[in-house]
Amino acid sequence: MSQWIRWWGLGLFLLIVLIIWLGTNPLIKWSIESAGSQAVGAKVELDSVSFSFNPVTLELERLQVTNPAEPMRNSVEAGRIELALDGFALLRRQFIAENMAVEELRFNTERERSGDIGGRTLSRERREARRAEAEAEDFDISRILPGLELPDPSAIVAEERERLQGRISELDQEAAAIERDWEERIRELPDRDTVDGHRARLDEIGDMDRLRRAAATRELRDDINDDLDRVRSLRERMREDRERVGELQSRARAMPGEEASRLMPATGLGDGFEGITRQLLGEELSTWILRGLEAYEMASEQLAGRRAEEEDPRPPRGEGEYIRFPEDDPLPRFLIKRAALDGVFDMAGNPIDFDGRIENITHEPAIWGRPMTLNIDGRGEGGAELAVNGSFDHRESPSRDELEFSLERFSFSDATISDSSRLPIILEQSQADFDGNLVVTEGRLDSTLNSRFTGARFNAGAGDGGDVIDRLARAIEGVDAFNMELGLGGTLRSPEIRLRSDLDRIIGNAIGDEARRELAQAREALEEELQAELRPQVERLAERERQLEAYQEQIEERRTALRDIRP
Amino acid sequence: MLKIIARILRVLNSETAPAQIAAAVILALFMGLSPLGAPHNLFLLLLVLVLRVNLSLFIVCFAIFSGIAWLLDPWAHALGLALLQAEALQGVWTALYNNGFWRFLGFNNTLTLGTTFAALVLSVPLYFAVTWGVRNYRQHVLEYVRRSRIMLAFKSNKWGRRFYSIYSTLDR
Numbered sequence: 175m176s177q178w179i180r181w182w183g184l185g186l187f188l189l190i191v192l193i194i195w196l197g198t199n200p201l202i203k204w205s206i207e208s209a210g211s212q213a214v215g216a217k218v219e220l221d222s223v224s225f226s227f228n229p230v231t232l233e234l235e236r237l238q239v240t241n242p243a244e245p246m247r248n249s250v251e252a253g254r255i256e257l258a259l260d261g262f263a264l265l266r267r268q269f270i271a272e273n274m275a276v277e278e279l280r281f282n283t284e285r286e287r288s289g290d291i292g293g294r295t296l297s298r299e300r301r302e303a304r305r306a307e308a309e310a311e312d313f314d315i316s317r318i319l320p321g322l323e324l325p326d327p328s329a330i331v332a333e334e335r336e337r338l339q340g341r342i343s344e345l346d347q348e349a350a351a352i353e354r355d356w357e358e359r360i361r362e363l364p365d366r367d368t369v370d371g372h373r374a375r376l377d378e379i380g381d382m383d384r385l386r387r388a389a390a391t392r393e394l395r396d397d398i399n400d401d402l403d404r405v406r407s408l409r410e411r412m413r414e415d416r417e418r419v420g421e422l423q424s425r426a427r428a429m430p431g432e433e434a435s436r437l438m439p440a441t442g443l444g445d446g447f448e449g450i451t452r453q454l455l456g457e458e459l460s461t462w463i464l465r466g467l468e469a470y471e472m473a474s475e476q477l478a479g480r481r482a483e484e485e486d487p488r489p490p491r492g493e494g495e496y497i498r499f500p501e502d503d504p505l506p507r508f509l510i511k512r513a514a515l516d517g518v519f520d521m522a523g524n525p526i527d528f529d530g531r532i533e534n535i536t537h538e539p540a541i542w543g544r545p546m547t548l549n550i551d552g553r554g555e556g557g558a559e560l561a562v563n564g565s566f567d568h569r570e571s572p573s574r575d576e577l578e579f580s581l582e583r584f585s586f587s588d589a590t591i592s593d594s595s596r597l598p599i600i601l602e603q604s605q606a607d608f609d610g611n612l613v614v615t616e617g618r619l620d621s622t623l624n625s626r627f628t629g630a631r632f633n634a635g636a637g638d639g640g641d642v643i644d645r646l647a648r649a650i651e652g653v654d655a656f657n658m659e660l661g662l663g664g665t666l667r668s669p670e671i672r673l674r675s676d677l678d679r680i681i682g683n684a685i686g687d688e689a690r691r692e693l694a695q696a697r698e699a700l701e702e703e704l705q706a707e708l709r710p711q712v713e714r715l716a717e718r719e720r721q722l723e724a725y726q727e728q729i730e731e732r733r734t735a736l737r738d739i740r741p
Numbered sequence: 742m743l744k745i746i747a748r749i750l751r752v753l754n755s756e757t758a759p760a761q762i763a764a765a766v767i768l769a770l771f772m773g774l775s776p777l778g779a780p781h782n783l784f785l786l787l788l789v790l791v792l793r794v795n796l797s798l799f800i801v802c803f804a805i806f807s808g809i810a811w812l813l814d815p816w817a818h819a820l821g822l823a824l825l826q827a828e829a830l831q832g833v834w835t836a837l838y839n840n841g842f843w844r845f846l847g848f849n850n851t852l853t854l855g856t857t858f859a860a861l862v863l864s865v866p867l868y869f870a871v872t873w874g875v876r877n878y879r880q881h882v883l884e885y886v887r888r889s890r891i892m893l894a895f896k897s898n899k900w901g902r903r904f905y906s907i908y909s910t911l912d913r
Binding site for chain 2: 183492
């Protein structure tokens with residue numbers, strides 16, 4: 175027996191087990207940090223991890239999740255996270271937490287060191303997406319303000335050329351089809367020989383005796399009536415087709431004007447300044463909304479099961495794939511049944527203390543059978559009250575997320591509305607009430623946010639923006655109360671943002687007639703440029719109409735001739 | 742590296758039972774083919790350390806089998822998947838799946854099952870091949886090599902002398 179047993183080997187084995195035991199906490203810390211950094215695209219750090227076996231608990235101290243767009247800031251920071259785990263489930267390779275407590279949760283906090291990982295652990299696709307995002311952020315609202323840079327009509331036309339050509343070519347193709355149709359159809363028209371034949375027969379009838387004349391006259395009249403019926407049918411069809419081609423031509427002629435009216439607001443220079451608020455505030459709002467949606471999408475994918483549906487069917491090399499079999503009491507591989515949160519949410523410089531609950535956090539909601547729910551209440555300085563309630567149901571397709579939120583009596587101070595170099599806008603002071611809802615059905619967005627601002631005090635303009643900018647700045651500074659209605663549509667990846675506000679009217683009135691004249695001239699120049707661009711196609715349409723007119727003259731001429739000789 | 746090779750040769754040339762040598766190769770086969778984090782590897786490690794199997798041979802064979810496992814990963818996954826999806830075995834897998842011990846072992850992982858099954862199938866012929874090979878090497882090849890001119894030339898070479906010195910040190 176001793177020939178086969180190596181006793182020091184047993185000691186070595188126990189030493190290895192001890193090392194693994196002692197290395198559990200660093201190993202868990204490393205796993206969370208590396209997997210988190212990979213998922214976020216920036217450093218995820220923990221101060222310490224403590225795992226205990228009896229009872230099975232996991233404590234994480236100071237979790238920091240770097241904001242990939244701003245590596246010197248954390249998107250989220252949690253002072254302490256404690257999880258009470260199901261030890262038996264852990265042995266079954268399931269991470270089931272009965273309770274989780276997240277304390278001192280904060281957002282957008284400063285970091286001591288940069289959390290940039292330089293794309294080291296990111297895939298190429300994500301690196302490219304981040305680069306595109308950084309380029310998209312290079313935007314200055316002053317480019318679209320009236321009086322600063324009026325749009326270059328040639329540049330707009332060049333940008334829109336393909337689309338415009340496509341639109342007008344659709345009209346031309348329809349007219350061309352009508353014209354081709356008539357090239358065939360006109361052959362059905364009784365020709366001159368037929369008319370001459372009828373005329374000769376009429377002459378012959380004059381020389382006949384009475385009996386034969388009556389019969390021949392009846393026969394000729396019937397033949398001419400048949401021809402006239404054909405002519406009538408062609409005439410009717412011609413009337414319809416000429417109307418249609420005329421309509422197409424009118425649409426082509428109207429296109430430059432319509433396009434100019436459509437394209438001017440797209441540059442931020444619509445008549446009457448409708449949507450000027452969207453242009454002034456839209457960039458900041460868009461940034462907030464897009465960041466919010468991005469965070470929502472990431473959380474939704476991780477916590478509510480969407481990611482599981484998109485997994486690559488081939489597992490990574492060396493990992494394999496875990497196959498499920500029927501269970502008596504199935505549980506997901508990851509589940510946090512109840513999570514209690516408390517922390518501080520900083521909004522426009524004002525902190526809101528909140529606490530709340532999230533239930534049923536899992537990436538396999540279909541197995542768990544319950545949707546994730548969220549309830550958060552908060553209070554801020556000056557009596558501000560926050561309430562957020564939502565459910566994220568990804569148990570079956572189509573998934574549906576619903577979120578209702580309200581923030582009342584919230585005091586703004588020194589909130590940057592626009593950081594344009596030419597027209598910075600700071601809301602120095604205001605009180606606001608917000609309420610809204612968000613519904614996401616299978617990635618499709620439907621959301622409204624109503625806000626009412628009172629007691630507003632703006633500081634706008636840098637003093638060197640020119641006449642129009644100065645007037646705009648003074649108009650904004652004169653506003654003390656306004657409403658805004660924000661709507662979201664489209665999809666999570668491509669949201670459509672609508673913003674309506676009574677600021678439009680206030681600013682439009684203040685800017686005055688001079689700027690309006692300037693804009694009218696710009697619109698006229700754009701229309702002329704569009705007319706020049708589309709002229710050849712419009713003329714071709716006119717040519718087709720002239721061709722139809724020639725056919726109609728032929729029809730009229732035959733009709734007159736046939737009616738003249740009809741006995 | 743020279744020391745490890747010398748150790749392996751020492752074992753092959755010694756009186757160590759061929760079954761002990763084969764056991765080292767078989768254990769390396771199981772551990773090398775399986776994913777490193779598979780729980781059953783801890784038990785195999787205990788066997789490797791406690792049983793008097795040759796560690797040098799085990800380490801070399803483990804490295805070789807790990808390389809083979811990396812190359813054959815897609816096939817091992819496919820094999821495991823085919824076994825786990827086999828209609829006839831669904832009853833067995835479902836019973837094991839509902840047992841905590843088997844779930845802990847991760848039998849339902851395609852790679853773990855695929856590589857373990859492959860190791861099981863290969864272990865029997867490999868065991869007999871290794872024992873047969875060691876016996877034949879000792880009976881026919883060893884004496885021939887010792888007396889061959891190649892060995893004499895090897896011993897007179899600088900690297901050969903160094904290797905032989907390591908080999909001789911292990912003898913004491």
